[in-house]
Amino acid sequence: xxxxxxxxYLWHLTAYVLVMVATWLSGGIGLRVMPxxxxxxLGRPVWxxxxxxxxxxxxxxxxxxxxxxxxxxxxxxVPRLRLVIGMIAICVGLAMTAAISIASPEGVTGVRxxxxxxxxxxxxxxxxxxxxxxAKG
Numbered sequence: 001x002x003x004x005x006x007x008x009y010l011w012h013l014t015a016y017v018l019v020m021v022a023t024w025l026s027g028g029i030g031l032r033v034m035p036x037x038x039x040x041x042l043g044r045p046v047w048x049x050x051x052x053x054x055x056x057x058x059x060x061x062x063x064x065x066x067x068x069x070x071x072x073x074x075x076x077x078v079p080r081l082r083l084v085i086g087m088i089a090i091c092v093g094l095a096m097t098a099a100i101s102i103a104s105p106e107g108v109t110g111v112r113x114x115x116x117x118x119x120x121x122x123x124x125x126x127x128x129x130x131x132x133x134x135a136k137g
Contacts (some may be wrong), residue, residue, distance in 0.1 A: 001025060004063045004066060005050060006066050007058075007059055007063045007065075008055070008059060008063050008136035009064060010062075011050075011055060011058040011059065014058065015051055015052075015054035015055035015058055016051055016054075018054045019047070019050045019051050019054050023050075030043050030046070030047070030092075039046055040047075042105055078126060078127045080125075082126070083125075083126055084095045084126050086121075086122040086123065086124070086125030086126035086127075087122065087126060088122070089117045089118050089119070089121050089122030090118070090123060091122075092118060092125070093116075093117075093118025093119035093120075093122060094116060094119055095115075096112075096115045096118065097115055097119075100112070100115070102115050102116055
């Protein structure tokens with residue numbers, strides 16, 4: 001299961017929405033129950049079973065991509081300093097995205113390109129992603 005954490009995380013809400021839409025289309029069975037009542041609590045195992053039944057095919061389809069995204073063993077390990085700088089670049093880029101947004105009223109593009117580029121540069125320094133594979137040759 002540990003090799004599928006991101007797959008489950010990314011697709012669990014899609015499965016939830018699929019169950020809700022299917023329930024709504026079938027007349028709203030179980031959707032009109034007042035939350036917290038005994039009937040609602042008795043229905044929770046059914047809802048979780050439906051949710052898991054919708055999620056399992058999504059995991060079966062997409063988990064192989066997560067397993068395939070793990071880089072192959074390297075001939076040489078990535079130097080520690082480069083790892084640290086790369087991870088700092090990734091973290092700063094993601095934090096800046098959350099803190100100040102990538103949108104900018106200044107410049108031609110209206111986007112802070114350096115904020116967008118920072119996680120990708122960090123990933124390349126760490127040795128992950130298409131930029132690293134391209135630079136490696």
